[in-house]
Amino acid sequence: MKLIGVTCISTIQQIAMDRIFDDKDGIIRYSSDAPPTHYTVKMQSFSLLLKNAVEKYESGEFEAGGYKWKLVLYPSGNKSKNVKEHISLCLVIADASALCRGWEVYAVVRLFLLDQKKDKYLIVQDALGRERRFHGLKLEWGCDQYIPLTVFNDASNGYLVEDSCVFGAEVFVCKETITGKGECLSMIKDAPTCKHVWKVEGFSKLNEECYESKVFIAGDHKWKIQLYPKGRRLGTGTHCSLYLALADFTTLVPGSKIYAEFTLRILDQVQAKHIGGKAKYWFSASQQQYGWPRFMSLTYLNLPSAGCLVKDACLVEAEVTVLGISSAL
Structure with a gap:
């Protein structure tokens, strides 16, 4: 296959066009003598794409209107959209991850x-000549049924000659905006639950305000248990306080949130009658911990019959299930 880059021009030339027919999906097909001004893809031995089961071909990147683009061709139809017996052709904005958050680009596209x-080109574009909107959730525009394979493969139609063909694109950027706000919520189906047990020894000798467990992983994020042996806030002096906290909150993308269901327990080491608290919470960089300042009274904790302290050690257990993640667009 041979790729031919074509220089971008700043104005749209007036061209003589022979209109062919309107498409029911809001696109129009017509013919023109003028070649594509921005990019051309010449394909040789096209039949080998089908023979070798190449489902998708992406061109190299080209620049138009200050943005990078590429052509994407499906030789036997875009299977993800259940297209058969047609060639699918679309234009994709490339390297979208490098663009500013909230970007939007409006462009007139011709394929x-x-x-x-x-020596004429079959051209597909919006039926009303409208610009197409590209953004973080819509990176492409094109035609799933660009041309039937029966028409394309018939040499008398001139599209495939000696097993070679030529495709191209024009992109004229009309407007650019940055919305600056937006988010994407991804809920997790059949999310796994992670369990972590932390043994706290020498409980009666703990003098620091807060102690933390080793970091553990749940839902691809790092977590830790926080224990305040003499209480915190409303529980100071009367209760022990227990929290679940994100251990990697400083690495979160700004605007990201993690929705987790979790249970914290102080295990009864004698009768297995565990005391626990269960909650669901949106964790983020600004709200990285959640729990109970009055988790368990110190009076109950120190009762021998409660089984919470054995040989001055307690077992703290966390079960964490990450149910969803919300991230900024």
Whole structure:
């Protein structure tokens, strides 16, 4: 396959066009003598794409209107959209991750296929000549049924001659905006639950305000248990306080949130009658911990019959299930 880059021009030339027919999906097909001004893809031995089961071909990147683009061709139809017996062709904005958050680009897009017998191009674009909107959730625009394979493969139509063909694209950026706000929520199906047990020894000798467990992983994020042996806030002096906290909150992308269901327990080491608290909470960089300042009274904790302290050691257990993640667009 041979790729031919074409220089971008700043104005749209007036061209003589022979209108062919309107498409019910809001696109129009017509023919033109003028070649695509921005990019051309010449394909040789096209039949080998089908023979070798190549489902998708992406061109190299090209620049138009200050943005990078690429053509994407599906030789036997875009299977993800259940397209058969057609060539699918679309334009994709490339390297979208490098663009500013909240970006939007409005562009007039034309897709080309050369009729080599008539030296004219079959062009597809919006039926009303409207610009197409590209953004973080819509990176492409095109035609799933660009041309039937029966028409394309018939050499008398001029599109495939000596097993070679030529496709192309024009992109004219009309407007750019940055919304600056937006988010994407991804809920997790059949999310796994992670269990972590922390043995706290020498409980009666703990003098620091807060102690933390080793870091453990749940839902691809790092967590830790926080224990305040003499209480915190409303529980100071009367209760022990227990919290679950994100251990990697400083690495979160700004605006990200993690929705987790969790249970914290102080295990009864004698009768297995565990005391626990269960909650669901949106964790984030600004709200990285959640729990109970009055988790268990110190009076109950120190009762021998409660089984919470054995040989001055307690077992603290966390069960964490990450149910969803919300991130900024």
